[in-house]
Amino acid sequence: MEYVEIFDTTLRDGEQVPGCKLDSKTKLIIAKQLDLLGVDVLEAGFPISSPGDFKSVESIAKLVKNARVCGLTRAVQKDIDVAAEAIKYAKRGRIHTGIGTSESHIRYKFNATPDQILERAVAAVKHAKSYVEDVEFYAEDAGRTDNEFLAKVCEAVVKAGATVLNIPDTTGYCLPEEYGAKMKYLMENVSGIHKARLSCHCHNDLGLATANSIAGVQNGARQIECTINGIGERAGNTSLEEVVMILRQHPTLNLDTRIKSTMLNGISKLVSESMAMPVQPNKAIVGANAFAHSSGIHQDGVIKKRETYEIIDPKDVGVTESSIVLTARSGRAALAYRAKNIGHDLNKLQLDKVYEQFLKVADQKKEINDEDLPKIIEASNI
Ligand code: KIV
Ligand code: ZN
Secondary structure: OEEEEEEEOOOOOOOOOOOOOOOOOHHHHHHHHHHHOOOOOEEEEEEHHHHHEEEEEHHHHHOOOOEEEEEEEEOHHHHHHHHHHOOOOOOOOEEEEEEEHHHHHHHHHHOHHHHHHHHHHHHHHHHHHHOOOOOEEEEEEEOOOOOHHHHHHHHHHHHOOOOOOEEOOOOOOOHHHHHHHHHHHHHOOOOOHHEEEEEEEEEEEOOOOHHHHHHHHOOOEEEEEEEEHOOOOOOEEEHHHHHHHHHHOHHHHHHEOOOHHHHHHHHHHHHHHHHOOOOOOOOOOOOOOOOOOOOOOOOOOHHHOOOOOOOOOOOHHOOOOOOEOOOOOOOHHHHHHHHHHOOOOOHHHHHHHHHHHHHHHOOOOOOEEEOHHHHHHHHHOO
């Protein structure tokens, strides 16, 4: 079994969501939980962006016990100086520097030539290296960057000392096969690649961030950059809980993370509440309905054997148990199960009568709860 490192960027890329800005105190609370969760790298912010962000990164660097604490920079000397200052108290610090490498970034954002970009990339890595051993380089918009040029940049920055190569699909454009093939190409064509770790950083504009990250690690990447609940710019980043559970549920991939999965549900709630960013009910792993069953056929199956309709034990992600939701689509098995839970062990005849009454009420109400049930049983005259 090989480990894939989890690089959490909830407090940097995640916090770029409009309206989700966190105060320093809340960032510290989340950082502490992320450290306990077992993330390998915690991207704490973009120190040059504001004095507040600098302070937060500095405080997180002082607080975190296990994870590497990382600060983002552009390929600009001043950014790197400020990031180095912000992370200097970290037990293990990392500078994350980089530059756009796609044609549109080179031509329109930087009005530069590919050679000038290459030069700036190398200079940034060398400068960061003068402060810390661990330097991650990102090739922004790598998803739309020509593979040959991307390999050339990667090779040059590894030579300059980069320890991690981040290959962001910044616009969420790639297909999983394409993103996986990009990683494979880099593994096979960058000389010195064994000295660095390839990292997946995928955005979710087409809903493919998780699939692309998995394709990346299936083709040689050994770090995934992700956020709790998949929050982030536009449609968000790769969701941490999804990639962690995919690797755990598929042992044949021979890849795992160090994440304590039983903390996932709690930390999802913490981030959602802190950012006032509700989690969609049908969100994989941490959505309110992720372990809820409401149709009669599924409920009957789950009551007989949970695994019939669940591939994850809810306890593994910190959810106490699966829920059997009573609606007009529920069957007798679910009604009997829920009635028994509140102390009414119904025999077949009683159940038939209660079910008749139940359907009348359920047709008027979206969901039948534990307070409604005794009233329904009483009105059934059993
Ligand atoms: O999406 C992206 O390209 C980024 C980089 C700054 C790493 O977030
Ligand atoms: Zn990003």
